[in-house]
Amino acid sequence: MLFPRALRTSTAVLALLLLPFAAACGGSATADSSSSDVSSVTLRVGDTGWKVDEAVLKYAHLDDTPYKVKWNLFQGGDKQLQAVRAGALDLASSSEIPPIFSAADGKPDFKVVAVQRGTTLNQEVVVPKGSKVTDIAGLKGKKVGYVQNTTAHYFLYELLKQAGLKWSDIDAKPLLPNDGLAALNGGSIDAFASYGTSIITAHQQGARTVGSGADILSGNFLWSARDSVLKSPAQKAAAADLIARITKAYAYVRDGHVNGFAKVTADATHQPVAQAKSDLVAAQKQRPTQARTVGDDTIASQQKVADAFTELGALKEHLDVKSFWTTALNSDLKKAL
Numbered sequence: 001m002l003f004p005r006a007l008r009t010s011t012a013v014l015a016l017l018l019l020p021f022a023a024a025c026g027g028s029a030t031a032d033s034s035s036s037d038v039s040s041v042t043l044r045v046g047d048t049g050w051k052v053d054e055a056v057l058k059y060a061h062l063d064d065t066p067y068k069v070k071w072n073l074f075q076g077g078d079k080q081l082q083a084v085r086a087g088a089l090d091l092a093s094s095s096e097i098p099p100i101f102s103a104a105d106g107k108p109d110f111k112v113v114a115v116q117r118g119t120t121l122n123q124e125v126v127v128p129k130g131s132k133v134t135d136i137a138g139l140k141g142k143k144v145g146y147v148q149n150t151t152a153h154y155f156l157y158e159l160l161k162q163a164g165l166k167w168s169d170i171d172a173k174p175l176l177p178n179d180g181l182a183a184l185n186g187g188s189i190d191a192f193a194s195y196g197t198s199i200i201t202a203h204q205q206g207a208r209t210v211g212s213g214a215d216i217l218s219g220n221f222l223w224s225a226r227d228s229v230l231k232s233p234a235q236k237a238a239a240a241d242l243i244a245r246i247t248k249a250y251a252y253v254r255d256g257h258v259n260g261f262a263k264v265t266a267d268a269t270h271q272p273v274a275q276a277k278s279d280l281v282a283a284q285k286q287r288p289t290q291a292r293t294v295g296d297d298t299i300a301s302q303q304k305v306a307d308a309f310t311e312l313g314a315l316k317e318h319l320d321v322k323s324f325w326t327t328a329l330n331s332d333l334k335k336a337l
Contacts, residue, residue, distance in 0.1 A: 041067035041238045045091045046080035048073070049197055050268045053093070053246050059261055060249035067238040075176065078102070078149060084110045084226050091239055092224045095151045095217075096302040097309075099224055103324045104315060111230060113329040114223040114243050115298045116291045119283035122199045123151055123213035125159060127191045128184050129206030136163040136211045139170050142190035145183055148174035149314065154305055155213025156193040157312055167312060181205075197269055200279070204271070218301045219287045230328050240329055244336030247291040254284075291337065293330040 047053050054071045057063040074080045077094020081102035084092045092098075093116070102108055125144070127133045133142065136159045146152050157167060173189055177198035183189045185205060192202065193211075203209075223243055229235045253261045262277035269276065292298075302321045309315045 038067040038234050038238045038241070041232075041234050042070060043067060043091060043235070043238055043242060044070045044072060044089045045242065046072050046074055046077075046083060046089050046093055048076055048080065048093065052265075052268075055264055055268065056249040056253065056261065057245060059257075059264055060252035062245045062249045062252070065238075065242065065245070067234075067241075069242065076147070076150060081110065081224060084224060087226070090226050090229050090235070091242070094222055094224065096220055096222060096305050097150055097154060099222060099324060100302070100306045100309060100315070100319060100321065101149045103321070104319060108324045109227050110224045111227060111324055111326040111328070112222045112294065112302075113225045113230070113239065113326060114291055114293060114333055116221045116223065116243070116247075116289060117219050117287060118221050118289040119287045120151075120214045120217040120219050121283045121286055122279070123155055123195045123217055124199050124209045125156060125191055125193045125211035126184070126199060126202045126207040127210050128187070129208070131190065131208070133191060133210055136160060137165065138210070139163075139191055140165055141169070141171070143171045143173055143188070144191045144193065145173045145175040145180040145189040146193040147177055147180065147195070149309075150195070151213060151217055152193040152195055153312075153314070154308060155216045156211075157308060158216045159211040159213070200269070200271060200275075214286065218305075220298055220301050222302075223291075225329070230326065236329060236332055240332035240336045243291050243333060247289075247337060250289055254288075291333065293333050294325055294327050299325050 051071050051073055054063070072083070072089060074083070077092065077098035078101065080089060080092035080094060081098045083089035085102060085108070092110070099112055102110070125136065133139060144156070146156050160167060160169065173183070175183060177194050180189070180192045180194055181198055181202060184192045184202065184207065191210065194202070225239055229239055258277060258280060262280055263273050265280065266273040266276035299322050306315065306319045306321050310318055
């Protein structure tokens, strides 16, 4: 999703599905103030789809941070990165893809500081009710909507390759999630590649899946911080603490509190509680969500995605992604986790 964490994917949208279900230890989280006084810090933090991170912290009684958090809602991780670069946001959450395009000009003013592992379910190519298309190969010559420069763009490209098709074999139409849903239902496109809530809604309206990005996407959702955050010990400590609190809040939900948070999710996403719970259980069976520090493997994973966008022509030249990654938060995050 774009979310995704959806989708951090993304996915995107994708945020609804980032709730972990695997066993983990719960417990309170407190910022390490031994070297930094975080009491004067205000972190401006982005989220996509709905404020799931704010909600899960409140649900797990871990929202009593010793610093202030101002949550900001965006349509996608790309918009969050734009806000970071404009100085309006301190921390952005996204799939692997938005930072690639935000850094393409060589002046990103941000660094990827942590990774949150999450599910890649509900990252799909769907066709409307009544469509005769049954698989990706059937999209040849068809009008296919997709959310540009997101997980949907990437997995659609990879699915086409797997089916022996080129990007030029479809009539690709870049659309935002809501616009894509309207176009799909209105008959102006034959298929739509999207993620998260938009895919859930599409299925509620009778859409069928013809391709999935579940096994194509890595499940790495990225936390990106403004360069100025990394220059402040207090802001660094607060950022690490917040990321750890979110992980521990998810652990609280895993520890016998899935039903309650499914209700919170259903209220926010306007779906039946039973469906919300089913989606959460399935998603976390596929891949539990947990924060982890930056490593060579996480950088390599994003490099693979960037290279695919270069092949597509979406990036004009090769991009070395390690230029906007840093291990500067690793030590603080290890302590906080």
